[in-house]
Amino acid sequence: MISAIILGASVVLQAISVVLALRLVRLTRRTAPWVLISLGFVLIIFRRSISIIQMTAHMRPVGPFDVYEAVLNLMLSAFFLLGVLRIRPQFEAMLRTEGQLREAGAQLELRVQQRTAELTQTVADLRREIDSRQRAEQSVLESERKYRALVETTHTGYLILDAAGKVVDANAEYVRLSGHGLLDEIVGREVTEWTAPRDRERNAAEVAKCLREGSTHDLVVDYVDRRGHVTPVEVQATVLRTGDSVQIVSLCRDIAERNLAETTLRQSEAHNRALLQAIPDQIVRVSREGVYLEAVTPPGFESVWTPGQCIGKTVHELLPPDRARRLADAIERAYRTQEMQGLDYAVAFPDGRTRYREARFVRAGDDVLAVVRDITDRKQAEDQLRTTNAMLEELTGQLRALAVRLTRAERQERHRVAVLIHDQVQQLLAAAKVRTGILSQQVADANALATVAQIKDLLNEAIGISRSLAYEISPPVMREIGLAAALDWLAESMQDKHGLSVQVRSEGEIREDPDGVCDLLYQCVRELLLNVVKHAGVSAATMDVRRLADDRVQIVVDDRGLGFSPADLANAGGGSNSGFGLFSIRERLQLLGGELTIDSVPGRGSRFILEAPLPRPATQDDSPAGLPVAAGQSEAPSHAGSEEPANRPIRVLLADDHMMMRQGLADILGNYDDIEMVGQAADGAEAVRLAMGLVPPPDVVVMDVRMPGMNGLDATRRLKAAMPGVQVIGLSLHDDPKTAAAMREAGAAAFLAKGGPIESLVAAVRAVSSVGKRPGEPEHTTA
Secondary structure, rough: HHHHHHHHHHHHHHHHHHHHHHHHHHOOOOHHHHHHHHHHHHHHHHHHHHHHHHHOOOOOOHHHHHHHHHHHHHHHHHHHHHHHHHHHHHHHHHHHHHHHHHHHHHHHHHHHHHHHHHHHHHHHHHHHHHHHHHHHHHHHHHHHHHHHHHHHHOEEEEEEOOOOEEEEOOOOHHHHHHHHHHHHOOOOHHHHHHOOOEEEEEEEHHHHHHHHHOOEEEEEEEEEEEOOOOEEEEEEEEEEEEOOOOEEEEEEEEEHHHHHHHHHHHHHHHHHHHHHHOEEEEEEEEOOEEEEEEEEOOOOOOOOOOHHHHOOOOOOOOOOOHHHHHHHHHHHHHHHOOOEEEEEEEEEEEOOOOOEEEEEEOOOOOOOOEEEOOHHHHHOOOHHHHHHHHHHHHHHHHEEEEEEEHHHHHHHHHHHHHHHHHHHHHHHHHHHHHHHHHHHHHHHOOOHHHHHHHHHHHHHHHHHHOOOOOOOOOOHHEEEEEEHHHHHHHHHHHHHEEEEEEEEEOOOOOOOOOOOOOHHHHHHHHHHHHHHHHHHHHOOOEEHHHHHHOOOOEEEEEOOOOOOOHHHHOOOOOOOOOOOOOHHHHHHHOOOEEEEEEOOOOOOOOOEEEEEOOOOOOOOOOOOOOOOOOOOOOOOOOOOOOOOOOOOOEEEEEOOOOOHHHHHHHHHHHOOEEEEEEEEOOHHHHHHHHHOOOOOOEEEEEOOOOOOOOOOHHHHHHHHHHHEEEEEEEEOOOHHHHHHHHHHHHHHHHHHEOOHHHHHHHHHHHHHHHOOOOOOOOOOEEO
């Protein structure tokens, strides 16, 4: 019975537990694994309890095990019920928390949606801003392209510098102005690197000033390229600040043409001013109403009224009514029509004399300019011829001046081309030959040596061709020695090229003149000799060159050829087949104040006499500026107190204006153990300064004959006068006997051609040097 009661209580507890568990499941709306397991276990116990109850109802005996099972089921049911009751508050709290979480999730979702909408709007705004910026950047790029195109078309250099003054960017025009070929050659470098030395400090100061003050205007500096060509540049610069970035933007313009135009304008103004002062006419400026505003009366011009009495008064106040009316009408017509108006009138002086005037009126802005000329002499018959002759003489003088300028321009152009050939082409060829000499000493392969020898032969041929061309255009020997030496070379050239033997007899030397008369005479003689080759039918001619007492030069070219009739030459208009033309020679000489006399008879040969005046050379101080020679000093500083080793190397100073040639010779001579290079000079003045400043002095100076400023001849004379112990070896691209003789006369111990073997130069240095010679042993000279 007790067992049945226990089982019944257990069943009731189990039923309550199941109901509570199911309620929890329904409240949580989820199936927790531990709840399902517990329900299953409770249902098993519940089923077992019903079975025991059924057994009891049928009066089946209940054993101890059944009682134990009933008690155990009751305990388990009680424990399950207590567990369900214990976790119920936790479930309810969990449910409340879950509800709060659902509410918070809803709010969060709402806020996310709002934030998403805001972000979407922000992205749209950002996209619009990006599009706007892209359009602005595109506009800026387009504007920059237009401005760059504008700058490029105006031939203006565009330059950007950073805060350190270094190049960031530049256009092609600025790269050209800087003397470079590519932008990469100047990026990262300072503009002072290609600024002329005299402007570098000022240019750097202007860059700093621009960074400090924000702009620089109308800065003019000179740029120098690698060849030494100077370009004046005008700079306009401003500072551009972008955030933390600071840059200088500059516009640079080549103003060489502007400077030339300004110089020409100033010269023209000076010329016009001098011309105005020289004009013997009275110049008067009047208003349209006839009021005298300004008057310039040249000396000797007679006038009834002085300028002080005329200024501010009208023509009607100063002149008789009839003449005043005529002058007023001419002034009005000149102002209205802007055409020149002329008027002749007579002026009666108080002493009864009458002078005649010619006035020309032209409009000048808002006023009228009158040029008044006294034509009294022209009115008189006896003075008309004198006036005409004066005009003819003036015209002749102008023609003579024009001929002088034409001759001078022709000489300058010939000289420029010849110098270009000599200083560029020949020097480069000679330098290349020197380098091949170095190469031949470094190459051991036989094939390579043969190739080097072929290159030397080609260079020798090129040097010979360029030398001949330079002599034909403008002989360097004329500038170095004189006209007679140039004519000697011409005679040798005629023998070599045309087989014409020319005997030259000269009396004294004739140096080249600034007006180019010697150059014209040289070209005339060359044409005459070519005519002998073409038309005379002989293989010999003579030439006599002398300077006359009245500063005139005379050249006589004589041949015993076929001859011709001068009358036929005059009728033919100068001869169309005579090249330069005898007729043209005569005209050119006459315009220079000279003449050509032709004495020729058919079958008896021809004799041509050329005469021309030579300008008297200006007196110049022989001492070049900058040489450290005091007045009256003829000797270099003495170094007698310094003892030198007996077997020391030969001290050599090299003077040559071509850097490649100078460096090549220095490299070769420096390779010899018994030769020491102690200095290099680019002209004669620098060579003299270096030689006189070296302690101890050089033993040998290798001196180029042709150099800018002081040439090798003058430098040798000065060096030998100041330092007799220094030996000089002359060098020249032109292996000319006259040049060699002139160098020896100046004091050179030897003379060599640049195109010769380098071993000859080394041997000459050793031969002329006094190092290692016994006292009293004579020095040697080489050809």
